[in-house]
Amino acid sequence: xxxxxxxxxxxxxxxxxxxxxxxxxxxxxxxxxxxxxxxxxxxxxxxxxxxxxxxxxxxxxxxxxxxxxxxxxxxxxxxxxxxxxxxxxxxxxxxxxxxxxxxxxxxxxxxx
Amino acid sequence: xxxxxxxxxxxxxxxxxxxxxxxxxxxxxxxxxxxxxxxxxxxxxxxxxxxxxxxxxxxxxxxxxxxxxxxxxxxxxxxxxxxxxxxxxxxxxxxxxxxxxxxxxxxxxxxx
Numbered sequence: 383x384x385x386x387x388x389x390x391x392x393x394x395x396x397x398x399x400x401x402x403x404x405x406x407x408x409x410x411x412x413x414x415x416x417x418x419x420x421x422x423x424x425x426x427x428x429x430x431x432x433x434x435x436x437x438x439x440x441x442x443x444x445x446x447x448x449x450x451x452x453x454x455x456x457x458x459x460x461x462x463x464x465x466x467x468x469x470x471x472x473x474x475x476x477x478x479x480x481x482x483x484x485x486x487x488x489x490x491x492x493x494x
Numbered sequence: 495x496x497x498x499x500x501x502x503x504x505x506x507x508x509x510x511x512x513x514x515x516x517x518x519x520x521x522x523x524x525x526x527x528x529x530x531x532x533x534x535x536x537x538x539x540x541x542x543x544x545x546x547x548x549x550x551x552x553x554x555x556x557x558x559x560x561x562x563x564x565x566x567x568x569x570x571x572x573x574x575x576x577x578x579x580x581x582x583x584x585x586x587x588x589x590x591x592x593x594x595x596x597x598x599x600x601x602x603x604x605x606x
Contacts, residue, residue, distance in 0.1 A: 413592050422502070424582060424596040425538070432592060440593075472537055481526040481586035483594060485537040 385409065386486035388473050393491045395460070395467065403458045403489045405473035412478035414456035418442060419470040419488075431456055432478070460491065468493045496521045498585050500597035508605055513570040515581050515600050520564070523588025527559055529568045530582040532599065538582055542568060573604045 386407040395401045405414065413432045417425040427440030431450040445464025450456055456475075460467045470490050474483040497520045507513045515529075526545055530538035544550045544557040544566070556569040566585075570577055580599040587593045 417596075422598070424498075424598040426596075427593065430593065476592055479590065479592070481592055481594060482528065482540060482543055483584075484540060485530075488537045 386473060386475055386484060388471075388486040388489050390489060391487065393489055395491060395493050397493060398462045400459055400461050401491070403460065403471055403473075403491070405456045405458065405486060406454055407456075407473075407475045407486075408454060409475055409484070410453075411475035411484075412453065413476045413480075414450070415474040415476075415483060416440075416446075416448065416456070416458045417472045417474065419472060425472060428458065467491055496585075496587060496595050498583055498595050498597040500581075500583050500600045502598055502600060504601040504603050506603045506605060507573050509573060509575060511573050511604075513573045513577065513602055513604070515568040515570075515583075515602065517566045517568075517583030517585075517597055518564055519566070519583075519585045519595070521585065521588055521595070522564065524561075524585045525588070526586035527557070527566045528584040528586075528594065529555075529557060529566075530584060530596075532580045532582055534579075570602075573602075575604050575606050578602055578604045 389404045415430040416428040429448040431437035447459045473486040476483045529542040532538045542557040554571045558567045582599045583597040584594040
């Protein structure tokens with residue numbers, strides 16, 4: 383089955399800790415994206431990558447970091463510099479040159 | 495700042511009625527438009543894509559696009575309680591970035 387997986391489903395972080403959210407896809411998509419969703423809000427773009435070993439900041443990149451060492455994987459690290467990290471984090475992917483994005487199941491991060 | 499506007503609702507319709515969801519966008523150069531359905535606590539699911547002016551039908555769903563008015567809509571015929579969800583409008587930014595801008599979503603309630 384082709385698809386996008388995210389882990390863990392739920393994550394709890396203490397203040398001052400860095401945490402890494404996993405995103406893997408087997409759709410052979412070139413582009414991958416990380417979004418954040420807060421209650422009652424739309425999706426806001428954190429980082430995106432259109433090709434391996436290259437990525438760009440989205441609208442709210444401060445306090446986050448990413449890597450894209452493999453086509454299939456695009457992990458997101460939420461650093462201690464992110465002051466309000468509690469949110470629903472969504473990873474998506476799309477074909478090169480295409481805008482149709484498909485989402486993983488999401489990771490719900492809570493800061494204790 | 496490119497924007498996508500949706501009425502947050504809730505939009506309440508009786509079972510069997512037509513639900514009409516609307517979206518306006520600010521980027522005149524946008525060429526791709528999407529509707530996602532998001533059930534509570536779940537990730538968005540792509541249900542319709544539209545690229546040309548006019549109507550596009552898929553089952554009970556019809557997407558309508560008017561680029562001159564910068565307006566996209568989604569009609570759901572014969573609404574079912576299972577259609578109750580938040581519907582997100584997404585617009586592809588002009589330029590070959592693959593980036594989407596999302597509206598905040600319209601919550602639809604279909605009452606039996």
